[in-house]
Amino acid sequence: MSTTLIRGAQVLGGETRDVLIDGGLVAAVGTGLAADGAEVYEAAGQILLPGLVDLHTHLREPGREDSETVLTGTRAAALGGFTAVHAMANTFPVADTAGVVEQVWRLGRESGYCDVQPVGAVTVGLAGKQLAELGAMADSAAGVRVFSDDGKCVDDAVIMRRALEYVKAFDGVIAQHAQEPRLTEGAQMNEGVVSGELGLRGWPAVAEESVIARDVLLAAHVGSRVHVCHLSTAGSVEIVRWAKSKGWDVTAEVTPHHLLLTDELVRTYDPVYKVNPPLRTEADVLALREALADGTIDCVATDHAPHPHEDKDCEWAAAAMGMVGLETALSVVQHTMVDTGLLDWAGVADRMSFRPAAIGRLAGHGRPIAAGEPANLTLVDPAYRGVVNPAGFASRSRNTPYEGRELPGRVTATFLRGTATVRDGKLV
Amino acid sequence: MVEDPVEPARPVLEAPDIARVLTRITHEIVERAKGADDVVLLGIPTRGVHLADRLAARLAKITGRDIPVGSLDITMYRDDLRLGPARALARTEIPDEGVDGRLVVLVDDVLFSGRTIRAALDALGDIGRPRAVQLAVLVDRGHRQLPIRADYVGKNLPTSLRETVKVQLSEIDGRDCVLLGTAPGHGAA
Amino acid sequence: MKRHLISAADLTHDDATLILDTAEELARIAGRSIKKLPTLRGRTVVNLFFEDSTRTRISFEAAAKRLSADVINFSAKGSSVSKGESLKDTALTLQAMGADAVVIRHPSSGAPHRLATSDWIGGSVVNAGDGTHEHPTQALLDAFTMRRHLAGGPGGGPTFHRGPGDGTGRDLAGRRITVVGDVLHSRVARSNVALLTTLGARVTLVAPPTLLPIGVEHWPCEVSYDLDRALAGCDAVMMLRVQSERMNAAFFPTEREYSRRYGLDGTRMAALPEHAIVMHPGPMNRGMEITAEVADSGRCTAVEQVANGVSVRMAVLYLLLGGNEPAVTTHRTEESK
Numbered sequence: 001m002s003t004t005l006i007r008g009a010q011v012l013g014g015e016t017r018d019v020l021i022d023g024g025l026v027a028a029v030g031t032g033l034a035a036d037g038a039e040v041y042e043a044a045g046q047i048l049l050p051g052l053v054d055l056h057t058h059l060r061e062p063g064r065e066d067s068e069t070v071l072t073g074t075r076a077a078a079l080g081g082f083t084a085v086h087a088m089a090n091t092f093p094v095a096d097t098a099g100v101v102e103q104v105w106r107l108g109r110e111s112g113y114c115d116v117q118p119v120g121a122v123t124v125g126l127a128g129k130q131l132a133e134l135g136a137m138a139d140s141a142a143g144v145r146v147f148s149d150d151g152k153c154v155d156d157a158v159i160m161r162r163a164l165e166y167v168k169a170f171d172g173v174i175a176q177h178a179q180e181p182r183l184t185e186g187a188q189m190n191e192g193v194v195s196g197e198l199g200l201r202g203w204p205a206v207a208e209e210s211v212i213a214r215d216v217l218l219a220a221h222v223g224s225r226v227h228v229c230h231l232s233t234a235g236s237v238e239i240v241r242w243a244k245s246k247g248w249d250v251t252a253e254v255t256p257h258h259l260l261l262t263d264e265l266v267r268t269y270d271p272v273y274k275v276n277p278p279l280r281t282e283a284d285v286l287a288l289r290e291a292l293a294d295g296t297i298d299c300v301a302t303d304h305a306p307h308p309h310e311d312k313d314c315e316w317a318a319a320a321m322g323m324v325g326l327e328t329a330l331s332v333v334q335h336t337m338v339d340t341g342l343l344d345w346a347g348v349a350d351r352m353s354f355r356p357a358a359i360g361r362l363a364g365h366g367r368p369i370a371a372g373e374p375a376n377l378t379l380v381d382p383a384y385r386g387v388v389n390p391a392g393f394a395s396r397s398r399n400t401p402y403e404g405r406e407l408p409g410r411v412t413a414t415f416l417r418g419t420a421t422v423r424d425g426k427l428v
Numbered sequence: 429m430v431e432d433p434v435e436p437a438r439p440v441l442e443a444p445d446i447a448r449v450l451t452r453i454t455h456e457i458v459e460r461a462k463g464a465d466d467v468v469l470l471g472i473p474t475r476g477v478h479l480a481d482r483l484a485a486r487l488a489k490i491t492g493r494d495i496p497v498g499s500l501d502i503t504m505y506r507d508d509l510r511l512g513p514a515r516a517l518a519r520t521e522i523p524d525e526g527v528d529g530r531l532v533v534l535v536d537d538v539l540f541s542g543r544t545i546r547a548a549l550d551a552l553g554d555i556g557r558p559r560a561v562q563l564a565v566l567v568d569r570g571h572r573q574l575p576i577r578a579d580y581v582g583k584n585l586p587t588s589l590r591e592t593v594k595v596q597l598s599e600i601d602g603r604d605c606v607l608l609g610t611a612p613g614h615g616a617a
Numbered sequence: 618m619k620r621h622l623i624s625a626a627d628l629t630h631d632d633a634t635l636i637l638d639t640a641e642e643l644a645r646i647a648g649r650s651i652k653k654l655p656t657l658r659g660r661t662v663v664n665l666f667f668e669d670s671t672r673t674r675i676s677f678e679a680a681a682k683r684l685s686a687d688v689i690n691f692s693a694k695g696s697s698v699s700k701g702e703s704l705k706d707t708a709l710t711l712q713a714m715g716a717d718a719v720v721i722r723h724p725s726s727g728a729p730h731r732l733a734t735s736d737w738i739g740g741s742v743v744n745a746g747d748g749t750h751e752h753p754t755q756a757l758l759d760a761f762t763m764r765r766h767l768a769g770g771p772g773g774g775p776t777f778h779r780g781p782g783d784g785t786g787r788d789l790a791g792r793r794i795t796v797v798g799d800v801l802h803s804r805v806a807r808s809n810v811a812l813l814t815t816l817g818a819r820v821t822l823v824a825p826p827t828l829l830p831i832g833v834e835h836w837p838c839e840v841s842y843d844l845d846r847a848l849a850g851c852d853a854v855m856m857l858r859v860q861s862e863r864m865n866a867a868f869f870p871t872e873r874e875y876s877r878r879y880g881l882d883g884t885r886m887a888a889l890p891e892h893a894i895v896m897h898p899g900p901m902n903r904g905m906e907i908t909a910e911v912a913d914s915g916r917c918t919a920v921e922q923v924a925n926g927v928s929v930r931m932a933v934l935y936l937l938l939g940g941n942e943p944a945v946t947t948h949r950t951e952e953s954k
Contacts, residue, residue, distance in 0.1 A: 196830030199726040199750030199807060268734070269727030315704050317725035317748070501642065504656040514939035516635060517642040554651040
């Protein structure tokens with residue numbers, strides 16, 4: 001394998017260093033490293049991060065290959081600076097058996113753009129009734145550690161308790177999509193002033209918060225760990241903060257869109273803003289940013305949810321929920337967290353690589369940039385300013401809420417085990 | 429449309445002239461309508477309505493009877509509606525006696541292309557079937573685009589298409605007069 | 618005026634007054650032997666109804682036909698998606714047929730907004746009721762009815778007509794309107810709050826707390842849970858239809874309890890000022906939100922509202938389609954000859 005030299009990058013936004021990659025590993029970090037025939041990336045002014053890790057991606061394969069495949073999704077991930085993504089289980093068939101998770105895992109391996117770590121379903125068919133064979137998925141080649149019925153809430157308290165207990169046997173984690181189903185029947189958007197005016201069925205914050213409250217108590221009771229998916233309200237932040245203060249093993253993620261967008265956008269009735277959980281208020285957005293900055297929220301996860309054009313080119317109620325996010329995540333985080341002074345680049349590395357990899361028990365990702373570590377790296381040009389143009393996306397879907405919006409930063413290169421998947425901002 | 433004239437407008441009829449011609453028209457109506465027994469006056473908004481009121485008052489004085497008078501808005505019947513934004517409507521007020529079998533005298537301020545009167549005839553046809561329809565105008569400025577003529581004319585005023593004719597009535601404008609001016613463009617209808 | 622009528626909140630005071638004044642003139646057509654005007658000859662109005670509403674559809678149909686427009690009724694009951702045809706494809710079909718205006722009723726809030734802001738069609742979009750969002754022509758006909766009964770005299774004084782009068786040129790400044798019932802699910806309430814406020818009225822919403830939307834305290838109106846207190850001193854009370862199915866979703870315990878606390882009966886009607894009118898957008902649930910005694914009394918304007926609906930919808934269609942663009946209300950020019 002050829003060698004690569006990244007010259008003059010700011011490692012984690014700190015000191016300027018050269019990084020030599022050889023044989024898929026970081027061979028050396030220093031100054032004035034000799035090229036010695038290596039392919040050189042001039043990285044002056046750029047930030048070198050550990051390869052980003054997404055705990056929450058919908059790759060849609062198998063079943064909805066019209067919206068995304070493992071190949072297109074991992075290409076999008078690479079462009080976004082990711083070297084590992086967790087593929088959610090709500091596929092067709094559902095990833096609730098060892099067979100399906102191994103298929104997804106293998107497709108990821110074959111794509112070569114990004115590691116795909118399947119998430120296993122908690123219950124059979126995401127139906128919330130019967131535990132899926134969590135152990136078989138954990139023991140499979142995919143080595144599943146994160147289990148989630150994402151898209152649906154494990155709302156039965158007994159099932160949730162059992163799942164939390166059961167995954168302790170293999171250090172698993174239940175990633176809960178917190179949504180009390182009765183309180184959100186037919187819900188279309190955040191319940192508040194805007195929903196009242198627009199006449200759209202409200203989705204109260206309490207529907208999320210009540211489930212999180214129950215689950216952190218359950219996790220504490222059985223001594224297991226719970227991860228809160230796409231936390232979206234200020235109240236949820238308070239509950240997680242309280243649980244952490246108790247020393248309970250609770251982690252949480254926030255999506256980029258919940259760090260930036262509010263329910264005021266729904267006034268357009270443009271379904272590109274329809275997402276689950278819904279866009280909340282300005283106060284929630286500010287609370288989420290603060291919580292991500294102080295570590296109450298552990299990580300950023302994209303909830304990349306591709307949908308074909310026709311599922312969004314319709315009236316609001318008929319539209320699918322979700323937004324693509326892999327290719328814009330880092331820019332949104334830079335815009336909302338770094339450029340606002342809430343988080344430095346080391347913090348970004350922590351929230352978008354170290355911590356999600358740790359929560360997912362993902363070996364080989366989220367490692368320090370040091371000699372001997374796997375060369376999963378992302379190079380970012382923070383000075384770049386560009387207008388989001390979905391036509392240029394590698395994702396098969398275009399349902400981005402940022403079309404036409406100027407966002408900062410650009411991933412110029414991504415390395416997966418030493419091999420460039422993105423170079424000069426383009427897929428290799 | 430009434431445009432601001434480039435040159436100051438010149439009065440061609442003043443208040444006493446207007447009073448005189450209205451009185452003359454009243455007598456002509458009585459004469460032609462043989463006592464005006466079945467006359468109904470319908471003014472075309474806006475200024476035609478006030479002229480119709482004035483004629484009705486004069487007719488009442490001469491005949492000693494109340495003369496039915498009303499207004500006929502022609503907006504919905506215009507042939508140029510689609511040349512501009514939708515227009516506000518004016519009031520149509522048909523006297524209780526109706527128009528069936530009667531002599532309807534339409535009253536307007538200026539007769540120009542004849543298109544307003546064409547629209548008025550259409551509007552009238554949807555309201556009833558008069559015995560006959562006649563037309564009284566304060567000013568006939570020529571340039572007809574349709575085979576329409578007035579039965580009673582206050583003043584024939586030969587004009588060029590570059591000129592504007594503006595009627596002012598005390599009820600609306602605070603004074604009675606007819607102004608002849610020059611418009612920057614022409615073709616106002 | 619804007620090119621579309623999606624929300625009552627889009628109407629300025631001048632827009633609303635122009636529509637009501639125009640409706641006042643057009644209402645006179647109803648008394649003539651020939652109830653037809655040639656104005657929209659050659660224009661095509663499509664009634665696109667994704668939800669059953671015979672009343673609203675025939676009202677729009679009568680309005681369009683009285684203006685000589687060609688009317689196409691397109692009924693797509695149930696979700697268009699469940700039928701396999703999207704709103705977009707339906708819209709493209711109508712566009713191909715050359716629709717100058719699309720009158721749309723849809724169970725999904727925002728569908729007319731979506732239609733108007735998409736590039737699917739070129740004509741005007743008139744919202745005939747979308748989900749639990751808005752029903753602007755209903756609010757216009759309600760305001761028209763109120764104005765005929767309640768509008769102040771030319772000097773602004775409190776003139777009340779015994780029967781329907783002529784409210785031309787007036788608004789509802791200072792009038793107190795109480796709207797009672799299922800505000801949460803009511804597009805009529807949302808449109809009325811916006812329009813009546815624009816016209817200067819003071820609106821009070823009365824409902825059990827379960828049937829008021831979260832955030833209602835930010836609406837430009839007062840809110841009360843107590844009907845009896847709200848009735849004193851109001852000039853019009855509008856009873857909203859309450860579907861008994863709401864009971865199953867625990868919005869209120871029983872129909873009996875609802876009608877006892879929030880229904881209008883003879884006793885409550887007697888507490889109204891003498892000139893006050895009782896309104897209902899129909900269809901009425903007699904015995905639920907309104908007793909038969911009130912519904913059949915001379916103070917109830919429900920039937921009058923239906924008749925006024927045609928006039929108001931004629932006015933809307935005329936002002937949107939009568940010219941080469943919607944009526945201009947900012948600089949009203951003098952009539953040309």
